Amino acid sequence: MLLDVGGINTYYGTSHILQDVSFSVDSGEVVALLGRNGVGKTTTLRSVMGLTPPRDGTVRLQDQELRGLAAHAISRLGVAYMPDDLRIFPDLTCEENLQIAAKLSPRTGYWNQERVEELFPVLADRRRQKGLNMSGGEKKMLSMGRALMSNPQLILMDEPSEGLAPLVVRALAGSIMEIRSHGVTILLADQNLKFCRQVCDRGYIIEKGRIVHQGTMEDIWGNEAVVKKYLAL
Ligand SMILES: Nc1ncnc2c1ncn2[C@@H]1O[C@H](COP(=O)(O)OP(=O)(O)OP(=O)(O)O)[C@@H](O)[C@H]1O
Numbered sequence: 588m589l590l591d592v593g594g595i596n597t598y599y600g601t602s603h604i605l606q607d608v609s610f611s612v613d614s615g616e617v618v619a620l621l622g623r624n625g626v627g628k629t630t631t632l633r634s635v636m637g638l639t640p641p642r643d644g645t646v647r648l649q650d651q652e653l654r655g656l657a658a659h660a661i662s663r664l665g666v667a668y669m670p671d672d673l674r675i676f677p678d679l680t681c682e683e684n685l686q687i688a689a690k691l692s693p694r695t696g697y698w699n700q701e702r703v704e705e706l707f708p709v710l711a712d713r714r715r716q717k718g719l720n721m722s723g724g725e726k727k728m729l730s731m732g733r734a735l736m737s738n739p740q741l742i743l744m745d746e747p748s749e750g751l752a753p754l755v756v757r758a759l760a761g762s763i764m765e766i767r768s769h770g771v772t773i774l775l776a777d778q779n780l781k782f783c784r785q786v787c788d789r790g791y792i793i794e795k796g797r798i799v800h801q802g803t804m805e806d807i808w809g810n811e812a813v814v815k816k817y818l819a820l
């Protein structure tokens with residue numbers, strides 16, 4: 588297993604949000620965290636990244652325990668985080684946003700500006716545009732590109748498909764398949780089941796801070812009772 592999360596409990600102040608959450612992601616897999624609004628998907632990704640550290644349990648990246656490490660240390664070990672609000676620097680250009688990510692990472696590998704722009708040609712077209720002038724879809728691609736610039740083993744993506752037009756979602760699914768083909772492992776939180784079915788191998792369903800179901804995406808997609816109970820809007 589590349590990522591092995593065992594029995595974590597995460598709190599916001601006195602609110603006990605994640606309750607004994609366990610899941611794992613194998614090297615090369617794309618795995619989904621599914622569930623309705625407010626169930627704990629973002630908190631799960633933040634717990635892995637060290638942004639809201641779990642109070643107990645384990646978060647292992649291969650043999651390395653991540654729990655207790657700061658986010659920047661976790662990032663150096665090869666975990667990248669694409670937050671739901673993307674955190675694009677508005678006053679920097681598209682290119683500068685990419686370059687900063689590379690500068691902050693000691694890691695090298697396949698991904699550089701040229702490869703990222705090959706994957707997302709629109710980022711080459713927008714090279715000198717400021718972050719604030721980019722569209723929602725372009726910002727998603729930039730944020731994903733920035734994650735890649737750190738040459739991570741694992742990318743945590745929060746709501747990659749949210750707010751995008753169906754055509755853009757389809758293109759993004761293709762890009763994720765391409766990223767995966769270069770050996771990058773992905774854990775994503777998303778509410779778009781159709782998108783997850785396209786890009787993910789397996790999924791975990793969260794409800795009120797607990798994992799209530801897990802299976803292959805095909806199993807979940809075909810399980811009407813589970814979809815109705817935990818996912819249907
Ligand atoms: N900073 C915070 N302080 C207190 N409670 C919080 C904080 N952030 C989130 N929560 C609570 O933690 C719970 C889980 O939130 P989380 O954002 O992880 O859910 P989510 O599944 O990502 O939801 P969404 O679909 O809205 O993104 C919710 O009840 C939420 O209200």
Ligand SMILES: [Mg+2]
Pocket residue numbers: 628629630671745
């Ligand atoms: Mg969320």
